[in-house]
Each structure stands twice: as structure tokens, then as C-alpha cells.
Amino acid sequence: MTDAPPLGLTPLINVSGTMTGLGASISSRAVREATAAMMGHFVNMHELQSHASQVIGRLTGAEAGFMTASASAGISLAVAGCMTGMDPGRAEGLPCNPGPRSKVAVQLGHLCHYGAPLSQSVELAGAEIVPAGQSTLCTDHSLRRAMGPEVSSALYVVSHHVVHYGQVPLNRFAEIAREADVPVIVDAASEYDLRGFLADGADLVIYSGHKFLGGPTSGIVAGRRDLVRAAYLQNIGIGRGMKIGKESIAGAIVALEAWETRDHAGIRERERAALDLWSAALEGIDGVTARPVADPTGNPLDRLEVTIDARVLGADASGIACALACRETPIIVRNHEVELGCFQLDPCNLKPGQAEVVASALRELLTNHEALGQLPKDLASARNGGTDGYLSWGDAGE
Numbered sequence: 094m095t096d097a098p099p100l101g102l103t104p105l106i107n108v109s110g111t112m113t114g115l116g117a118s119i120s121s122r123a124v125r126e127a128t129a130a131m132m133g134h135f136v137n138m139h140e141l142q143s144h145a146s147q148v149i150g151r152l153t154g155a156e157a158g159f160m161t162a163s164a165s166a167g168i169s170l171a172v173a174g175c176m177t178g179m180d181p182g183r184a185e186g187l188p189c190n191p192g193p194r195s196k197v198a199v200q201l202g203h204l205c206h207y208g209a210p211l212s213q214s215v216e217l218a219g220a221e222i223v224p225a226g227q228s229t230l231c232t233d234h235s236l237r238r239a240m241g242p243e244v245s246s247a248l249y250v251v252s253h254h255v256v257h258y259g260q261v262p263l264n265r266f267a268e269i270a271r272e273a274d275v276p277v278i279v280d281a282a283s284e285y286d287l288r289g290f291l292a293d294g295a296d297l298v299i300y301s302g303h304k305f306l307g308g309p310t311s312g313i314v315a316g317r318r319d320l321v322r323a324a325y326l327q328n329i330g331i332g333r334g335m336k337i338g339k340e341s342i343a344g345a346i347v348a349l350e351a352w353e354t355r356d357h358a359g360i361r362e363r364e365r366a367a368l369d370l371w372s373a374a375l376e377g378i379d380g381v382t383a384r385p386v387a388d389p390t391g392n393p394l395d396r397l398e399v400t401i402d403a404r405v406l407g408a409d410a411s412g413i414a415c416a417l418a419c420r421e422t423p424i425i426v427r428n429h430e431v432e433l434g435c436f437q438l439d440p441c442n443l444k445p446g447q448a449e450v451v452a453s454a455l456r457e458l459l460t461n462h463e464a465l466g467q468l469p470k471d472l473a474s475a476r477n478g479g480t481d482g483y484l485s486w487g488d489a490g491e
């Protein structure tokens with residue numbers, strides 16, 4: 094690839110998805126220019142956030158919205174806003190003095206890890222989680238019981254990270270919450286659908302600006318005007334450490350506007366062509382099967398699932414993922430499920446020419462029996478969520 098990143102950093106080929114550890118996503122020229130242009134100006138941040146609110150409202154159908162540092166920050170601020178309302182004294186008292194309605198109901202199967210524990214984004218506001226149901230089953234009555242008088246919000250998570258069966262669906266979740274007069278916050282950080290969750294009964298919905306939207310690092314909070322205002326108020330308190338800059342708001346606004354006119358069908362077709370290319374490259378290799386799989390939360394995006402029969406191939410999925418990541422130009426695959434014997438190839442972040450590089454690298458590695466025989470197994474690294482990278486960082490003066 095000709096366009097290497099600045100500072101002499103190692104170029105990567107990202108076929109894993111929108112990953113924080115890889116810099117999330119790539120922005121269009123328009124987004125980059127809007128971000129850069131804002132750096133040369135002073136602005137009234139409330140005015141800029143009002144502008145963002147209008148664009149967010151247009152895209153999501155919400156009454157209002159604002160931007161913050163990340164979706165994770167958006168969850169903390171939304172939870173905090175539901176506890177304090179428009180009382181600045183109470184906002185300033187968080188997280189130590191959360192007041193009498195300091196609990197947040199969450200289905201146990203939704204308490205996931207997205208790079209950090211979801212529960213922690215709630216607890217940062219000073220709130221306490223009330224888990225509803227068990228990991229693989231939450232009944233209507235379990236959820237109802239969790240919505241006691243101390244509960245100020247109920248959090249619903251839409252993600253491939255959550256348990257995908259036995260959970261109360263959003264429209265039912267919202268009905269039960271409404272009966273208890275509890276607002277519903279939806280974490281939709283990684284979802285393409287900007288309208289459906291509010292339409293299904295969410296009072297607040299949270300998106301990442303830097304995932305599919307391709308904006309600068311940012312979080313979007315949208316929904317009921319009173320709750321959006323209460324969440325925004327938290328910038329005088331816990332939100333300070335979650336501050337978003339003018340430049341990121343400007344870029345995220347352009348990313349949102351571009352979403353309206355994006356050629357979704359054309360992009361889907363290009364992604365499909367990459368999957369076909371990779372399938373063809375893997376065709377006929379003993380011990381390797383590949384099939385397109387739909388996104389688990391219904392995003393209009395298919396990935397290629399590559400299943401490895403370790404007994405036939407002499408290497409397992411974790412070793413192969415690891416070998417691809419160790420190339421001179423690393424290829425980072427989606428490895429959440431390597432312990433099940435498979436990895437996935439995600440086509441949504443490819444630059445021109447990279448699909449071909451991935452196809453030939455796969456074919457080369459998976460037909461090289463000598464190299465395959467020497468690959469390590471690396472199940473612990475994926476399971477430990479990349480923590481090893483933090484533990485070794487800074488070692489040896491790196």
C-alpha cells in the first residue's frame with residue numbers, strides 16, 4: 094500500500110471490524126477536512142452542540158441529541174442524567190452521592206465487555222446495576238421485578254457481544270419499563286440503524302461516531318429532549334473527563350450527514366465481492382471451510398467465517414490468526430470466536446487493493462504445511478481481551 098500512516102507507524106490491513114485497538118475506522122476526506130477546519134476557530138460549544146443536536150435529530154428522529162467523547166462516555170452520561178435530572182447540584186455530587194434513585198436495571202445476558210466492562214460505564218456515574226434474569230434467560234417477570242422504586246433507568250444493549258437468546262426484546266423491554274415509569278437507554282454503539290431503537294421505545298439511544306459512521310472518536314446521545322438535556326448537563330461534573338473537542342463534533346456532524354447520502358447498496362456490493370474473492374482463494378484447501386455469515390445484530394453486513402479443522406490442517410484458528418497478524422504488513426482478522434475453531438474476515442474497512450492482499454496471504458499460509466505445523470496456539474490472548482498488550486506496553490522503553 095502506498096498510503097502508510099504517519100510517524101512511521103506500521104501499516105495494517107484491518108479485516109476484523111471497527112476496533113478501538115486499531116483506530117476504529119477510516120474517515121472520508123470530507124470528515125477529515127471538517128475536523129481540521131474547526132481547529133482554527135474559537136466557537137461557542139453550546140451553539141456547536143445545538144447544531145449537532147439538529148443533525149442528530151434529523152438522522153435519528155430524536156427530539157434532541159449531543160456528542161461526547163465516546164459511546165462508553167455516552168452511557169455514563171445518560172445514566173447520570175436519568176439520576177439527576179436538571180439539578181446541577183446533584184450532577185456535581187456524582188459519583189459519590191447518587192441520590193435515592195441510583196439503580197440501573199440491565200438484563201444479565203447484556204452485561205458484556207466491549208473492550209471494558211459495560212457495568213463499569215454505569216458505575217462511573219455512581220449508579221448500581223440491578224441484574225435482571227440469568228445469563229441465558231430473562232423473563233418478563235424477572236425484568237419487572239428488577240424495576241424497583243430505586244431504579245432511574247433501564248439499559249438495553251444491542252451488540253454481538255450479548256447473549257443472543259432468552260433475552261427480552263427491546264419493544265417488550267420498553268413496555269415493561271414504561272409500566273414502571275423507568276426510561277430506557279439503548280447502547281447501540283455499533284449499529285447501522287439510526288432510527289429503529291427510538292422507534293421501538295428507547296428514550297435515549299447511544300451510538301459511536303467512530304465505528305460505522307467513520308467519524309472522529311466520538312459518542313452520540315439522542316432521544317427525549319428532557320433526558321438529553323440532563324445527560325448534557327453532566328459536562329459540569331463527571332462528563333468533564335469525557336470531553337469531546339470542537340474538531341470531533343465538526344467531523345462527526347459531517348459523518349452523520351454523509352450517512353444520509355452514503356451509497357449503501359454500492360458498498361454492500363463491494364463487500365460481497367471481497368467475500369467472493371476470499372471464498373475462491375480458500376476453495377479446495379483440505380481442513381478449511383468458508384461461508385458468508387450475516388451480522389448477528391442485523392447490520393447489513395456479511396462476513397466470511399473461516400472454519401479450521403485443526404486435525405486436518407495441523408494448526409488451529411488461533412495460530413492462523415496470530416500468523417496473519419505477524420506478517421510484515423499485519424492482517425488483523427476477527428478473532429472473537431477462535432476457541433470455536435473459526436475466525437471471520439470483515440470486509441467493511443478495506444482500502445482499495447487490500448482484499449487481494451488478504452486473499453493471497455490466506456492461500457499462501459493455508460497451503461504451506463511446513464509453516465502451519467509450527468504455529469503456536471494462542472487461545473488465551475483472544476480470551477483475555479487484549480490485556481496482554483497493555484501489560485507489555487512500555488516494557489523495554491518501547
Ligand SMILES: *Cc1c(COP(=O)(O)O)cnc(C)c1O
Nearest residue numbers: 163164165207252280282283301
Ligand atoms: C464499541 C462499543 C461500545 C463502546 O464504544 P466507544 O464509542 O468506543 O466507547 C459500547 N457498547 C458496545 C455494544 C460497543 O460495541
